[in-house]
Amino acid sequence: MADLAREMSSSGLIRKDSPPQGPPTAVSCSGSSSEGRISAAYNSLLMVNVNPSFSYHALHSLLKVVRIRLVYDKDFPSNCCYVTFMSCDEARLAFEHVASLPLDGSGFKTEFLQSRNISDSDTDYIPNVFESYLENSVSEVRHIPPSRWFVAYYRNVYGNFIHASWYLAKEIGTIPEGNLKKYGKGVLVRAKDITQARMLQHLPCPNDSMFETVKAHPTFNYSKGCVYS
Numbered sequence: 001m002a003d004l005a006r007e008m009s010s011s012g013l014i015r016k017d018s019p020p021q022g023p024p025t026a027v028s029c030s031g032s033s034s035e036g037r038i039s040a041a042y043n044s045l046l047m048v049n050v051n052p053s054f055s056y057h058a059l060h061s062l063l064k065v066v067r068i069r070l071v072y073d074k075d076f077p078s079n080c081c082y083v084t085f086m087s088c089d090e091a092r093l094a095f096e097h098v099a100s101l102p103l104d105g106s107g108f109k110t111e112f113l114q115s116r117n118i119s120d121s122d123t124d125y126i127p128n129v130f131e132s133y134l135e136n137s138v139s140e141v142r143h144i145p146p147s148r149w150f151v152a153y154y155r156n157v158y159g160n161f162i163h164a165s166w167y168l169a170k171e172i173g174t175i176p177e178g179n180l181k182k183y184g185k186g187v188l189v190r191a192k193d194i195t196q197a198r199m200l201q202h203l204p205c206p207n208d209s210m211f212e213t214v215k216a217h218p219t220f221n222y223s224k225g226c227v228y229s
Contacts, residue, residue, distance in 0.1 A: 042112040043088050045095060048080040049108045063090045063097070082113065147216035150200045153186035155212040161187065167210055172199040188217070 064086040085091045095110055152164065164187045165180055172191075179190040191197035203214045 042114055043086070043091050044082055044084040044113040045091055045098070046080065046082055046111045046113050047098065047108070048110075050081060063094050065090075147201065148191050148197055149217040150189050150191065150197075150214055151183055151186050151217055152189060152200075152203075152211045152214045155205075155210055157185055159186065159210060163210065171203060172196050186211070 066084045066086055068084075069082040070080075083094065085094060091112060095112075098110055152168065154164070161182055165175065168180070168187075168189060169175055173196060174192075175189065176192050179192060181188045189200065191200055200214055201216065203211075205211050205213055
């Protein structure tokens with residue numbers, strides 16, 4: 001399985017964060033029960049003490065994941081996450097899938113939650129494969145904003161940072177101080193707003209351009225502030 005958990009950890013997605021305000025209403029998942037069926041509102045799972053090797057990519061590639069919120073406290077050996085699905089049935093299937101994985105080594109447990117009890121966060125991991133669904137879904141699921149961090153790669157390996165800043169300012173408008181940084185064989189630029197983000201996303205790179213290509217950064221867009229210095 002893909003090792004997305006480690007990728008997200010290295011990108012700063014797994015970070016110290018505050019759990020949702022107010023204790024979420026949780027229901028332990030134990031299959032069929034005489035106490036009643038899990039309501040359709042319980043479309044989320046809380047997973048506590050998740051094994052770092054667990055692949056979130058494998059989970060959302062099999063099921064209809066809407067978002068994943070990770071909460072990590074560096075002072076305690078506890079790694080938990082909130083995974084929201086499109087339906088209660090998907091959440092049930094996810095529980096069955098997770099239960100079959102070797103995740104119960106250090107107090108791992110899973111509980112059902114109502115997604116309305118899980119507050120949204122800018123650090124939520126939202127699989128791109130579901131972007132079209134989220135754009136047309138009910139208001140309960142937020143619209144996915146476009147990428148804000150982009151990497152513009154020089155056409156020649158050794159580009160000029162000052163010339164790059166002038167070129168980008170001419171193409172996309174004023175770039176706020178701190179939003180443009182040297183980055184390997186190119187520059188890292190943060191769009192100041194949605195309009196500028198879309199301009200970067202579709203920035204033409206003809207043969208006479210100083211940039212060979214402009215791409216959204218593969219990880220920085222998933223974690224607010226992970227590259228600030």
